[in-house]
Structures are given as C-alpha cells and as structure tokens.
Amino acid sequence: MKRVVIIGGGISGLSTALYLKEQAASAGHEIEYLLIEKGSRLGGNILTEKVDGFLLEGGPDCFLSEKPWTAQLCRHLGLGDQIMPTTEENKGTFVLSKGRLHEMPEGLILMVPTKIMPLIATSLFSWLGKLRMGLEIFIPPRHSKEDETLGSFVRRRLGNEALDKIAEPLVAGVHAGDPETMSMRASFPKFMEMEDEHGSLIKGMLARMRKAKEVQRASAGPRPTMFMTLKGGLSEMINAIVSRLGSSSIKLNTAVSRIEEKDGKYFVYLLPGTVPILRQDEALSVNRDSPLSLALSSARKSGTVHYIEADSVIISTPAHISSSLLVELDNPLSEKLQTIPYVSTATVTLAFNASEVKLPKSFGFVIPRVEERKIMAATFTSRKFAGRCSDEYVMIRCFVGGSKNEYLVDLDDKEMVDMARGELRDIIGISAEPVLSRVYRWRKAMPQYTIGHLERMRWISGRLHQHPGLYLTGSAYNGIGISDSIREGEITAKRALDYLFPKR
C-alpha cells in the first residue's frame, strides 16, 4: 500500500489530509497516511478558546467571502449552518489620523473609492488627497509585466495619502507587512488585473461590484458579508476535519527533524524525545489495522533516531521550518525556502464591562504606521460578530508586532496587556479595568510575499520536479489566508495521488 506522510497539523496539513483521504477513496485507491504535528493540538494558527462564556480567537477570526474555499469546505463538513456574517448594524471601520479617529468613507473598497459623495465628505483625507484619489480614473495604466511594490503601485495610482492612510494599515495590515517591500503581483494580483483590464482601479472595482450584484441576484440565500466566520469559532472547522480523519492517522507531540530520499522512497526522521509512539510496546498497543499502526510497523530505529518510510511526503510547515527539514535532501531548495521572510505578531484580547466602556459604532479601527503607535489595529470583536460574549461585556482584540514593531511580541504578558490598555486609553479613552485578558503570540507565523516572490515560487516548483512525490503546501507559497491554504491543500492532495497512481 502507498504511504503518505503529511508534516504539520495546521489548516494546510489537515485539509490536504482530508482531500487526500476522500479523493483516494472516491478513485478506489488504497493509501495509508499519517499526519505528524509537533504541538499538542491541531489547527496551527487557528485557535479558538472558550473562557468563562467568552469566545476568543487567538489567531485568525474570519475568512474572506470572496475566496470560496473555506465556506465550501465548511459546507462539505456539515457546518454550512454555522457560517456567520459580520453584524450589519455595527459595520464600518475607523482610521486613526493625526491622533483622531475618522470613519472610513462609505464606498471605499479595500483602498479604491467607488462613491463620490462620501469621499468628498470624509474628514480622513485632505482636499488634495481626495482630488488625487479621484483622478485615478484618468491615470494611464502601466501595462507592464514587471512586478512592483504595494507602496509604488498605490502612490502611482491613488497618491500618497491613500497609501499612508488606507493601503498601508488596511491592505498591507492584513499581512502585517511593509508596503515598500510587498510584491503587488504575488500579494494583490487582483488590483494589477483591474489596472490591466479596465485601465483604472475605480472602473475595475465598479465593474466587479456590478458583477457581484448579478451573481447575488441569481443566487438564493442571504448576501455574504466581506468577512465571514463560524458561530462556534474557526476551530470548529478544525475539529470537524479531525473527526473525519480519525485520531489513528494523526500523531501529535511529534516533531519531524529532517527528510531524506533514497531509491524513490522518503525517510521522515522524527526528533528524538518526541517519538514515544515508536517504542515497540506502544506501537503494538495501537489498533493493528489502523493506518498509524501500519505506518509505525515499518518505522525503523537507528541509534537514537527514528524514521518513517513513505512513498510521498507533503510538508505544510512554515517555509523556514520546511527549509530546515530539507537541508540534507536538497540544500539549494532549503536555502531558497529561507528567503521567504516571516514576521511575528501577537493578539491581545481584553474584555470590559459594557457599562464602563463607550465604543464608536464600528468593527474597530486601523492605525497607519505614520501615526507611530504601538498597536496596528483593534477589532471590537463582540461588535463584529454576534455571540462572542454576553451583552454585559464588550471584547476588543489588539494586533501587535508585524514588520514595524516585531520586537513588541517579546513583551511578557503583563507588559503586553499594559501596553494594549495604554493604547486603548489614548485612542478611545478606555480606562476601565478589563474583566479578562489573553495574549497570543505568533512567532514568525506570517509569510511576506516580497518582490521576487513569484520568481522564487517558479524556482521552487521547478526544483521540486527533481523530487517526485515531495510537495510543499501552506500559506508561504501561493496565497496567504485560510482559504488559499485550503485550496492549496486540495491541489496538493490531487498532485500526490496523480503521482502515486499514474494513469496508464
């Protein structure tokens, strides 16, 4: 029987394992697979916690409805009725500018203005800034296949103010990145396509909105909001995948240290000390018919190092870790993976008695880096999505770190909470004592698609042809969010099966 080892139990590894299992079953292929996760839980960056009636998301809290793969997977998992939009009555976002919060003008989609009156009326931009944004429609398209940074693109099309006040905090902010290094083609290809196709972002966005309306008219059901989530938190999706995979094909608390390749087989080495399951007695206690038992039965012991033999290996760890796993197998590939930069971030969730806090009606605010504040943004979590906590409380989540203030991720919990409280005091006047506080750190967890990313990806894909059966998947490569990771997982599963069971 063909054996596949999947390394990493984040959404990329889990969705790959699920699609692999289901695609193999529907094609009548017999495979055994084993997903190996270093940590004691599954989900990677996705982490929902329920504490004293509060629903907290430590990492991602939503997915983009524009990218259909998360919603599709959730429906497939039987979670269709758990998908939830943002709350209509609180919609809106504020932007901090010169120390004051300004409401983002209606019709400003990502960074493109689509309505004239709100743009004229807003206090966020100067008159010159507004005029420059409006003139976008007359700026000739560049029509070049060359890549460009987000900073250069936005300055060229919409002007400096749009970059500083909107594109940097909102668009680059999603990646916690630096607009002066982010690749437009790799990170935001849709904007470049709009410029190419319509000659202008404003025209392109209006055309896109018309199309979306037609699609919506043709489809039944409520209109999805830009951001969606699951009623019980995003970990519901993780739990549903895990229950379909079955615990016997998943190994927690086990870190892979390196991968070797010999005579068309892969050898996945497990870090000494993290492989108690490979002890003879424990391996025997595992259900003999389970895929894990089958995988372990051929696991060898050499000195203090253990390995599992596989016909195909799918690596879904962050690129810098994947790099370290491949040092011996392919050093140039390993070095190339190291060139994908990552930044660290943290989230600080604070809950307050609702009676002690007055929040502007919105989902929260973003902070341009020119404001020189410590947090990047704050989401009014309990306003953005229903059911996150009882009405007696409000919950706010602050984003810390990113390319500008990465060092802040190293603050200890008390320092981090004090810092976040200080920022909320200065910006929205909250001086109340929180009834709950939680800090989540995400070290080197956000890949950055910098200039040259697409060339890097072409090189990496070409190089992988030298190692048939070896695959890299995850947010480091072809799309940064949850939906992209799921889509990549499905594609990777298909590739692995096509390799293992070639069509005659």
Ligand SMILES: Cc1cc2nc3c(=O)[nH]c(=O)nc-3n(C[C@H](O)[C@H](O)[C@H](O)COP(=O)(O)OP(=O)(O)OC[C@H]3O[C@@H](n4cnc5c(N)ncnc54)[C@H](O)[C@@H]3O)c2cc1C
């Ligand atoms: C703070 C934050 C907020 C975010 N918000 C959003 C959002 O709202 N919406 C959205 O779409 N995206 C968001 N993202 C991005 C999203 O989290 C990622 O796209 C997605 O979770 C990536 O999943 P992954 O499986 O590729 O990687 P990971 O989640 O990093 O999973 C990799 C797994 O590999 C394991 N591992 C590492 N080393 C080893 C080893 N040696 N052996 C075995 N296992 C190993 C890790 O423990 C981990 O479980 C956010 C990210 C962060 C950090």
